Amino acid sequence: MSELVDRRGFLKLVGAGASAAALGCAAEPTQHLVAPVESWGDAVPGVPRSFATTCRECPAGCGILVKVVDGRAIKIEGNPEHPVSRGGLCIRGQAALQGLYNPDRIRVPRRREGGRLQDCSWDQALELLARRLAAIRSAGRRDAVAWLGQLESGLHAGLSRWFLGALGSELHLLHEPLGHEPLRQASRERWGAAALPRYHLERARLVVSFGADFLETWLSNVEHARGLAALRQVDRPEGPGRLVTLSPRRNLSAANSDQWIPIRAGSEARVAEALRASVLRRLSGAPAQPEPAAAARDAGIEPVALERLAEELLAQQPCLVLGASMGGGGSDPVGLERTALDLNTILGAIGTTLVPELGTPYAVAATYREAIALQQRLLAGAVEILFLHQSNPLFSMPDRATWERAFDRAALVVSFATFLDESSARADLILPEPTPLESWNYVVPRDGVLGLVQPVVRALYQSRPAADVLLELCRRLELASRCEAASFGAEVRRYLRATESARSGGPVDLAAIQRRGGIFFEPPAPTLPAAAAPTEVANRAASDLAGAELALIVTPSLRHYDGRGANRPWLQEIPDPLSQVAWDSYLEIHPRTAQDLDIETGDLVRVESQHGRVELAAYLTEGMEPRAVAIALGQGHTEYGRYAKGRGVNPMALLSPQPDPESGGIAWGATSVRLTKLALRRPLARTQLEDSQRGRELAVAIGLAELGALQARGGPPPTHHPQLYPPHPHPEHRWGMAIDLNACVGCNACVAACYAENNIPVVGRDHVAEGRTLAWIRIERYLEPPQPGAGLRFLPMLCQHCDNAPCESVCPVYATYHNPEGLNAQVYNRCVGTRYCSNNCPYKVRRFNWHTYSWPAPLHQQLHPEVTVRQKGVMEKCTFCVQRIQAGKDQARDQQRALRDGDVVPACAQSCPAQAIVFGDLKQPDSRVSRMAQDPRRYHVLGQLNTQPAITYLKRVIVDPQDQHGG
Helix, strand or coil: CCCCCCCHHHHHHHHHCCCCHHHHCCCCCCCCCCCCCCCCCCCCCCCCCCHHHECCCCCCCCEEEEEEEEEEEEEEEEEECCCCCCCCCCHHHHCHHHHHHCCEEECCCEEEEECCEEECCHHHHHHHHHHHHHHHHHHHCCEEEEECCCCCHHHHHHHHHHHHCCCCEEEEEEECCCCCCCHHHHHHHHCCCCCCCCCCHHHHCEHHHHHHCCCCCCCHHHHHHHHHHHHCCCCCCCCEEEEEEEEEEEEEEHHCCCEEECCCCCCHHHHHHHHHHHHHHHHCCCCCCEEEEEEEECCCCHHHHHHHHHHHHHHHHCEEHHHHHHHCCCCCCCHHHHHHHHHHHHHCCCCCCCEEECHHHHHEECCCHHHHHHHHHHHHCCCCCCEEECCCCCHHHCHHHHHHHHHHHCCCEECCCCCCCHHHHHEEEEEEEECHHHHCEEEEEECEEEECCCCCCCCCCCCCCCCHHHHHHHHHCCCCHHHCCCHHHHHHHHHHHHHHHHHCCCCCHHHHHHHHHHEEEECCCCCCCCCCCCCCCCCCCCCCCCCCEEEEEEECCCCCCCCCCCCCCHHCCCCCCCCCECCCCCEEECCCHHHHCCCCCEEEEECCCCCCEEEEEECCCCCCCCCCEEEECCCCCCCCCCCCCCCCCCCHHHHHCCCCCCCCCCCCCCCCEEEEEEECCCCCCCCCCCCCCCCCCCCEEEHHHHHHHHHCCCCCCCCCCCCCCCCCCCCCCEEEEECCCCCCCCCCHHHHHHHHHHCCCCHHHHHHHHHCCCCCCCCEECCCEEECCCCEEEEEEECCCCCCCCHHHHHCCEEEEEEECEEEEEEEHHCCCCHHHHHHHCCCCCCCEEECCCCCCCHHHHHCCCCCCCCCCCCCCCCCHHHHHEEEEEEEECCCCCCCCCCCCCHHHCCCCCCEEEEHHHHHHHHHHHHHCCCEEEEEEHHHHHHCEEEEECCCCCCCCCCCCCC
């Protein structure tokens, strides 16, 4: 450059984009920064858009909305228009985003050469596979190809089944590890069809459960959480309903019961039969068989408890009886489910609180017995090519060593997988499949619900959907009848148009279906054979576990499900709501049993059965029956990425490889174990060490009779505190929140939503153990002395945004201050990290950044662009999602209207399946949050400190049978 350019001139060149021209540089080629989605409309850079699709983290099929900014998916929420989720979403659905951006995804095809997996091209992989398949086809070998895949609906399942049929094979298995085989078998016996019950808790006055974890993983937990919240509503015309649980382990559903009755593991079926006999005796006047007193004694409970429960079932109509989770029933899980269905039939629940559903995906699910039959064919060398589609039998089934030998006997194991799990790591050919957020499909969780699965972002890597690979193989093998489809996505869209056209009889707007997230309609009532109410019941012997040393209960994990969620860092970091343990596996054991064995929490224990053994830390809890121990599924991966590999143990090693003789499922509840204390300790990473409220009335409960008296008085008496300073003015808005503890179930969905919305980093196991977790909202859990309830209470705790905030007056640099809308704001670049504010906060909701945390690529793509990523040395906390408050204001201003109630919904409130959290403007007297703030059940946590919080809690209501109307 021949002449000097002053600073102002240089900045002009840079600002005009002319600096490159001034320096004589050539223009860069145009790059598209926004990844277009094959959907509707055009994206606007910087403006978030929501795409409707369906969650695939479990078979429940919840509808979700994925918020996308500049081609990046940054947040997943429930779809309010979807009949399953209705706007709520569980913790696993929130974390599906970390499946999309997981740093350990398989990025290119891989083939085994010289005993090692090597990267290869798609052409090489398809050529190898097509050549092998063509040889089998030309040889005319029958059943030489097998398919073991995840549960799929409609076109996908039909295509893979047809593909194997064209190759002369009928070995097509769609297997779900948590397949509810006992419930499916009992339903088939009672209704003569492959139907599953749909439970309507909201219609009942009394729900009796034998251990079903309907708030965690059982069938459709998001629907059940909303149903339980509706059951508990105080303003129901018939009054709040009641939940009673009889089970050997207090799971999350039992913890939310009005009464938990611990019974011996394996006695559930006999107790259920005794309850049925007692109900029949009251209806017919005949003597009860089996005799309830004997069944109660075998189960370790008072006989009068069963008699009272039978009376209550007949008095409180309509009612509902639930079976058990997969480990319930001991060696007779089908008997337990059969008896539960019989009780519902006798009590008139069929068609009201229990509706049989024919359109369930479990109708086509293979049983574990069928998977074992395939294993035996593999061992015999009868199967040459095994296709695995998102299936991991080496982790999800017992007897891993036999499955490994079966894999070795196949000439070619082909895995369609997104992650290198235990089974994919032993495959000969790995074909990377995109996540459900990158591909087309649809899900039919029940009749009348066709949930669309559509891509919300462009595929990140060189992955292809399994269905598209099958279509390509059809073309290479010249299977002409399937070659016409250009892609599976095109077939899905064609099917949607045809289905909606046949249903409506008019023109079809595909874009409207995509915006809605599927096709939803009210199906006709199923025509099923009437199930006759039994008049006699068998006198069943006591469970074969009655004399065992300790019964083992293997339970699904609220966070990891059957293990498929273990590679999501949010799900590892967020603690279990009952134990408050993060990142670790542990053995649940009753303190009395632990005392006999000289075991304390954190001691390393060897657990042995006749099938295997594992070693893990003990966790003492009153939530176990003394003659049983429990281990959750999900941990113990030897592969599956950095967040899952090497963490905890897999209890499948303890289970029998033989299927349950009646249902064909895994024999979850028929195992006894021996415990041996080892000389080592393995302290657990727990986020809450204190179980008692110490009389401080943090999570408050109230009886129904006491509530009636309180309502008659118009609520609690007003409290007056002397003020040193004038109150803060709030000229336009005073943002506040109300949390109904009667609806909150402690599921941690709000915690996961806060992680996603506010760029909260994962600190890892060691820092969690040191108390350095950064979660802005936590679910506190407290145990209470025996009372007419389960004695367990949950309390969502976050920044209370106090009007008299103790944190504000001690900050030396004014990093925390009170804004005009009532928010306790935090200025990160002003904070110097003295932590005075945290010391002065009685709620302990402020977090200090000990490090500058990073997100391994591509996890950084999930970060919310409107939320600051905090650095080392600053305090952070809940902001009531101030970015959402601003977005609501902007939308109202653009539409030239005032801000309405419901325009601003923080992430925690939006995600809550039970709608326990309500947010709004306390200056609007008719807003929902203002009305709830005046509810007679209202109280403030530590209100005696006069911090004047913006969060109002509503007391949990404990319902005693004498308090119910008509009781």
